[in-house]
Amino acid sequence: xxxxxxxxxxxxxxxxxxxxxxxxxxxxxxxxxxxxxxxxxxxxxxxxxxxxxxxxxxxxxxxxxxxxxxxxxxxxxxxxxxxxxxxxxxxxxxxxxxxxxxxxxxxxxxxxxxxxxxxxxxxxxxxxxxxxxxxxx
Numbered sequence: 001x002x003x004x005x006x007x008x009x010x011x012x013x014x015x016x017x018x019x020x021x022x023x024x025x026x027x028x029x030x031x032x033x034x035x036x037x038x039x040x041x042x043x044x045x046x047x048x049x050x051x052x053x054x055x056x057x058x059x060x061x062x063x064x065x066x067x068x069x070x071x072x073x074x075x076x077x078x079x080x081x082x083x084x085x086x087x088x089x090x091x092x093x094x095x096x097x098x099x100x101x102x103x104x105x106x107x108x109x110x111x112x113x114x115x116x117x118x119x120x121x122x123x124x125x126x127x128x129x130x131x132x133x134x135x136x137x
Contacts (some may be wrong), residue, residue, distance in 0.1 A: 011049055011134075016127035019049040023056025024119055028064055028073070028112035034101040035109070069115065070108070077111030 029036045
C-alpha cells in the first residue's frame with residue numbers, strides 16, 4: 001500500500017497508463033523480438049514508474065504463458081493476415097527495410113500486438129481509477 005501511495009500521488013494519469021500499456025505489450029509478445037527490445041528500451045528511458053510496467057509485464061506474461069490467451073491471439077493474427085483487403089499492405093510491409101524484423105507476418109506477434117491495442121481502454125480505466133483514488137500529496 002505504501003508503494004501505491006508513494007508513486008501514484010506524484011504520477012499523472014498518462015504516466016500510469018503508459019506504464020500499464022507498455023507492460024502489457026511487453027508481456028503479450030511471444031518471444032524476444034526487435035519490437036519487444038524497442039519497447040523495453042523506451043520504457044527504461046522514458047517511463048517514471050518502472051515497477052508498474054514490470055509487474056504488468058510479468059502478470060500479463062503469466063496469463064498468456066498459461067495458454068489462456070494464446071489461441072485468441074493466434075486467431076486474431078490469422079484473421080488479419082488472411083483478410084483479402086490487407087494483402088497489399090502485408091506485401092508492402094515485407095518489402096520495407098526494417099519492418100520485417102518486427103515479425104508482423106507471424107500470427108502470434110500480430111495478434112498479441114492487436115490485443116495490446118485493444119486493451120488500451122481497459123488500461124485507461126485502471127489508470128484513471130488508480131490516479132483518482134491516490135491520496136493527495
